[in-house]
Amino acid sequence: MSFKKLPFSNQFYELGESFFSVVKPARLKNPFWLHINTEVMDLLGISIDDLKAQCGLDIFSGKSSFADQPPIAMVYSGHQFGGYNPRLGDGRAILLAQVNTEYGVRDVQLKGAGPTPYSRGADGRAVLRSSIREYLGSEAMHKLGIATTRALCLVGSEEPVMRETIETAATITRVAKTHIRFGHFEYFHYAGQPDQVKQLADYVIEQFLPEAINAADKYDQLLSMTVTNTAKLIAQWQAVGFAHGVMNTDNMSIIGETLDYGPYGFLDDYEPEFICNHTDQTGRYAFDQQPSIGLWNLSALAHALSSLISKSITREILQQYEPILIDTYASMMRKKLGFSTERKDDHKLCAGLLNLMAQDKVDYTLLFRTMCDFNTLEDASLPEDKTKATLTNNNLSIGKLFSQQEKWKTWALDYNQRLITENSSDAIRASIMKKTNPKFIARNHLLQRAIEKAETNQDDSDISTLFMLLQAPFDEHPEFDEFAKPPKNSEKYLEISCSS
Ligand code: AMP
Ligand code: MG
16 A cells, blocks of 8 residues: 555644645755654554655655645744743654544654744754653553554654754654644633634534534633643653653644653662753752643633633642642552552652652662562561561562661561552562553653663664663563663763753
């Protein structure tokens, strides 16, 4: 099948030209394949033969067209680091087409294919390093069960681009249910175009809330959907230890998917104030600020919808955010700790562990993965003074991750008691916990290694290995234990900035 025969759809296009500009991608010099995501390829109904043929490389490096319809760049605005920027838009992303799939419509967007009317003087390119980071990071999140955009393929090139130094350009073909951002609504609201706000809201409702199309409160339902999905999303980020880095409203998806992977970072050491974006000097988007920034961003969205929703209803809907986030987070942390029931003091136990991890700078992912093999000690076998209890080797090896051994032991005994109250079986709990606590995450130092290999010799081997591991992050892959290790001190604190 040729690409042109894919079941394309053109809903966004039909909204009309106030929503986008028609653009022509700019081809990359001497492009080459770095990776293809065959799952996304299957999702879109594209065959490997098509993709691997010259026309595949031509399309996804910006040389040839994908669909009959012309490619477009969307207009939006947004609050960046708290200040309103009235005009942003797809400065380096081009919507090639929308494709009808078995799972609904998917936007296929080529990122890094040259300037658009929204590039604000920049080159419209994406450097290889940031493209690799987005490609691997988004797939990692997807396989961790977190709502996110994905990517079809990654293409390298010999096209030079100027950043702090000369680098090479790449493209990533991003695939999402929608690329509509909070900033889309802000653009039309602040431009004094309430009709377009309504049109866009109707579009999102038609796509994602079809059951509400005829409801009198459909716009309330829309805001409520975004509030709910965003609260759940950010709870998941916190539970998995993901810092987005640039939570500007133009990077917030209206359906609550993780969008625009820039200087993101998965926590290594558990450091709640972790700032992954070197440019974020005040820590506005620090890891522990994400829940409150989520609400700030939703309030900005709600303001942009004020022509459609009354103030009092808006207030009520925004109030849903915090309890949803807290409940989702609590339930995820219970799962991470291997609890199958809910107890009133679970949050205290969890906070106790996190505090100790923060004090001792314990690796977040490694600790929870190691905790899967915790051995419960029968109450009867414990001495009267529980602190004199002897821990098993498994529990001692968890303890080795902490520097304050006594504090760890005290916590472990409380944890032990909690597990005993629900008659937790070590073997069953371990197997469930290993499906919740990943062994492999997209750690910065691993991404950096993959980037350096790709930059020096066009060597895609680490990209492939990492991709394979991140696609099955809960599996043991014993021969790849090296990729599960935290960074050495020399590999920590890489400076990742917005410049990409
Ligand atoms: P970001 O922080 O990457 O989400 O980008 C913020 C805005 O800057 C968006 O409108 C981007 O499209 C735009 N932008 C970022 N990098 C470039 C670039 N190299 N060329 C053109 N526009 C860009
Ligand atoms: Mg962005």
